[in-house]
Amino acid sequence: MTAPITITGSASIDGTPIFSGLDLTLAPQKWTCLLGASGVGKSTVLRLFAGLTEGVTFDGTLHVPDRVALMAQRDLLLPWLSVFDNVMVGARLRGERPDRDRAAERLAQVGLSDHADKLPAALSGGQRQRVALARTLMEDRDVVLLDEPFSALDALTRAQMQDLTAELLTDRTVLLVTHDPAEAARLGHTITIMTPSGRIDVPAPTTPIPRALNAPEVLHAQTDLFDRLRSPL
Amino acid sequence: MTGWRAGIAATCLAIAIWQGVIWATGVARFILPPPTLVAQTIWDSRALLAEHALITMSEVLIGFVLGGVLGFISAIGLVASPTARALVRPILVFSQSIPVFALAPILTLWLGFGLGSKIAMALIIIYFPVTSSFFDALMRTNRDWIGLAQVMGAHPARIMWHIRVPAALPGFASGLRLAAVYAPIGAIIGEWVGASKGLGYLMLLANGRAKTDLMFAALIVLAILTVLMHAGVNRLCERFFDRPDEP
Numbered sequence: 001m002t003a004p005i006t007i008t009g010s011a012s013i014d015g016t017p018i019f020s021g022l023d024l025t026l027a028p029q030k031w032t033c034l035l036g037a038s039g040v041g042k043s044t045v046l047r048l049f050a051g052l053t054e055g056v057t058f059d060g061t062l063h064v065p066d067r068v069a070l071m072a073q074r075d076l077l078l079p080w081l082s083v084f085d086n087v088m089v090g091a092r093l094r095g096e097r098p099d100r101d102r103a104a105e106r107l108a109q110v111g112l113s114d115h116a117d118k119l120p121a122a123l124s125g126g127q128r129q130r131v132a133l134a135r136t137l138m139e140d141r142d143v144v145l146l147d148e149p150f151s152a153l154d155a156l157t158r159a160q161m162q163d164l165t166a167e168l169l170t171d172r173t174v175l176l177v178t179h180d181p182a183e184a185a186r187l188g189h190t191i192t193i194m195t196p197s198g199r200i201d202v203p204a205p206t207t208p209i210p211r212a213l214n215a216p217e218v219l220h221a222q223t224d225l226f227d228r229l230r231s232p233l
Numbered sequence: 234m235t236g237w238r239a240g241i242a243a244t245c246l247a248i249a250i251w252q253g254v255i256w257a258t259g260v261a262r263f264i265l266p267p268p269t270l271v272a273q274t275i276w277d278s279r280a281l282l283a284e285h286a287l288i289t290m291s292e293v294l295i296g297f298v299l300g301g302v303l304g305f306i307s308a309i310g311l312v313a314s315p316t317a318r319a320l321v322r323p324i325l326v327f328s329q330s331i332p333v334f335a336l337a338p339i340l341t342l343w344l345g346f347g348l349g350s351k352i353a354m355a356l357i358i359i360y361f362p363v364t365s366s367f368f369d370a371l372m373r374t375n376r377d378w379i380g381l382a383q384v385m386g387a388h389p390a391r392i393m394w395h396i397r398v399p400a401a402l403p404g405f406a407s408g409l410r411l412a413a414v415y416a417p418i419g420a421i422i423g424e425w426v427g428a429s430k431g432l433g434y435l436m437l438l439a440n441g442r443a444k445t446d447l448m449f450a451a452l453i454v455l456a457i458l459t460v461l462m463h464a465g466v467n468r469l470c471e472r473f474f475d476r477p478d479e480p
Contacts, residue, residue: 052383054467068384069382069384072379072381076375078400079476080394080400080476089385089395090385090386091344092391093385093386093396094385094391095388139385171392
């Protein structure tokens with residue numbers, strides 16, 4: 001698990017180049033934030049790490065563990081399963097015996113024990129995303145891929161979800177794809193901007209995550225990121 | 234309950250028009266019997282009608298269940314195997330261009346005058362709508378669900394059974410709702426072509442003997458049974474297959 005997680009190479013979808021000459025390494029047990037404009041290929045990078053290569057032509061090398069966990073912008077809860085069953089869906093899909101005690105523990109960690117028997121439709125957007133987080137934790141992988149998991153939430157819920165996720169995913173190797181500079185400034189140990197011409201590493205604050213929204217170093221990093229995103233090289 | 238009230242009101246309106254046409258045109262009762270006479274006939278011949286209705290309904294229900302099961306399995310097979318899809322789908326579509334009426338004599342020849350040929354007719358007539366609506370729903374599975382399941386290490390068969398099939402059940406339900414109305418058509422066609430029992434047979438028999446009132450009675454019993462069947466299937470689908478729309 002200490003083997004570095006890297007991607008080098010180029011990718012295209014249906015002959016259209018998505019990115020080329022990319023060289024990205026995820027620092028073990030740290031949060032790497034990947035920023036960039038829409039269409040620059042952030043999500044493709046994440047999908048390649050996830051092994052979802054359908055439709056993508058990738059030319060290069062990829063080092064990533066066989067099993068990773070994925071959390072997306074949409075919660076992807078199955079509407080016909082209870083919250084509790086949604087948390088355990090991974091085991092069910094692999095044909096394993098679900099660990100009910102651990103699932104209950106995970107649900108407690110995200111503060112939704114009282115909602116275990118409800119259907120997802122009965123929950124708010126923020127609660128649903130917490131269930132998705134519990135499901136991600138249930139997978140218990142060293143590498144966790146987060147594809148803009150907070151972008152559909154309102155500001156307050158988003159801040160709470162960021163705190164909770166950072167707290168529960170410490171010591172994991174996390175790739176967070178986002179287009180929110182504030183989010184990157186709060187959560188990234190390493191911050192990288194993807195541009196059509198290559199990768200720009202941006203110095204991240206060195207304080208532990210999740211950082212306070214109004215901490216000076218966070219505000220500073222946020223402004224810095226804004227400037228760089230507005231005028232990419 | 235407005236549905237019920239509207240239904241009753243529509244029925245009353247239809248009967249009123251029916252009676253109105255008779256008063257207005259003075260048409261002979263062996264051409265168009267009045268509603269009261271048909272009601273009288275339904276009551277007087279209730280034993281006869283019940284006997285034949287039971288036969289027709291057995292054909293319809295067995296055909297419905299078999300067609301539903303077969304459609305369910307076929308749709309999954311077609312979705313799971315691109316080869317099957319490429320080979321079988323054109324055949325399925327082609328088969329729809331054959332009028333079911335044309336098949337009825339052949340089925341009677343092969344399966345005889347009994348229940349078998351009528352069950353086969355009901356089955357054939359509902360197989361396509363059930364298969365096709367379930368298949369379409371299966372093909373529309375949210376790709377992100379499938380992607381997540383793949384990341385979780387799920388085998389395709391498990392993705393099918395735990396994600397695609399449950400997600401597509403509302404589509405299966407709409408196929409079944411159509412089937413509930415189509416299946417009686419298949420059974421009646423089968424009975425017209427060759428039978429010694431059933432409401433379709435009874436209608437032909439009554440027609441041959443100029444008993445128009447009995448023909449209408451059989452027709453109305455058939456219509457009522459079809460409506461009840463549709464309502465029953467609808468309830469079952471609501472209970473087991475439908476789900477509220479996701480935000």
